Amino acid sequence: xxxxxxxxxxxxxxTVLKKRKNNEDWAVKxxxxxxxxxxxxxxxxxxxxxxxxxxxxxxxxxxLDLIQMKHRVRRQKLKKPVPTDRESKLLFVIRIxxxxxxxxxxxxxxxxxxxxxxxxxxxxxxNEGTLSLLQRVQPYVTYGYPNLKSVRELVFKKxxxxxxxxxxxxxxxxxxxxxxxxxxxxxxxxxxxxxxxAGPHFKEVSSFLWPFKLSRPEGSLTRKKTLYEDGGDTxxxxxxxxxxxxxxx
Numbered sequence: 198x199x200x201x202x203x204x205x206x207x208x209x210x211x212t213v214l215k216k217r218k219n220n221e222d223w224a225v226k227x228x229x230x231x232x233x234x235x236x237x238x239x240x241x242x243x244x245x246x247x248x249x250x251x252x253x254x255x256x257x258x259x260x261l262d263l264i265q266m267k268h269r270v271r272r273q274k275l276k277k278p279v280p281t282d283r284e285s286k287l288l289f290v291i292r293i294x295x296x297x298x299x300x301x302x303x304x305x306x307x308x309x310x311x312x313x314x315x316x317x318x319x320x321x322x323x324n325e326g327t328l329s330l331l332q333r334v335q336p337y338v339t340y341g342y343p344n345l346k347s348v349r350e351l352v353f354k355k356x357x358x359x360x361x362x363x364x365x366x367x368x369x370x371x372x373x374x375x376x377x378x379x380x381x382x383x384x385x386x387x388x389x390x391x392x393x394x395a396g397p398h399f400k401e402v403s404s405f406l407w408p409f410k411l412s413r414p415e416g417s418l419t420r421k422k423t424l425y426e427d428g429g430d431t432x433x434x435x436x437x438x439x440x441x442x443x444x445x446x
Contacts, residue, residue, distance in 0.1 A: 306333050319406075340433060352388055411442075
């Protein structure tokens with residue numbers, strides 16, 4: 198029996214082979230793209246759900262902040278804040294909490310006191326108006342009566358002035374003289390004296406001073422939603438503010 202002759206190989210043009218290869222590559226990429234889209238869609242749905250939950254929580258926290266502030270104001274009206282009979286009327290106020298759970302009204306009062314950022318501190322003079330403001334923003338600040346040592350260290354170490362809305366270091370007495378010379382305040386020691394004694398030009402000097410940027414204290418301020426008098430960190434801490442200033446200076 199005669200052997201069958203081998204069938205000749207079918208010739209496939211190179212262009213056809215390239216097209217097949219391109220089609221296969223395209224099909225693989227399409228499957229990968231669809232799989233990625235399905236995975237991304239699931240993740241997007243989870244993210245949207247989480248965001249919605251966070252938005253609701255933030256809204257409730259802000260409304261709760263407003264309600265609590267109104268309660269504090271009502272209590273304040275029943276019992277007006279009265280300045281202490283201390284010889285020193287100087288207060289140092291530090292913002293210790295952020296803004297995620299803060300109502301816009303609370304933020305407005307903080308900005309009024311120039312406490313736009315966390316761990317910023319300012320000098321204020323104790324009076325009914327100041328105590329009223331502090332009562333409104335109490336959960337976000339701590340304050341007390343700084344001594345001369347604390348005032349001097351803050352001014353010398355952290356002191357900056359506001360010149361043409363710019364933050365300027367107080368390394369040159371000429372800067373102080375240009376801004377405050379008309380009040381006979383010519384150097385850092387004059388600033389310290391005017392602030393520490395809550396003198397007649399306290400408002401002008403404290404307005405000239407840029408809010409103090411303090412360091413985050415290590416191992417403290419862990420109970421920012423509880424009053425200092427109840428073992429927490431917010432509100433009036435009296436003379437103990439000096440200990441906190443020392444850790445943040």
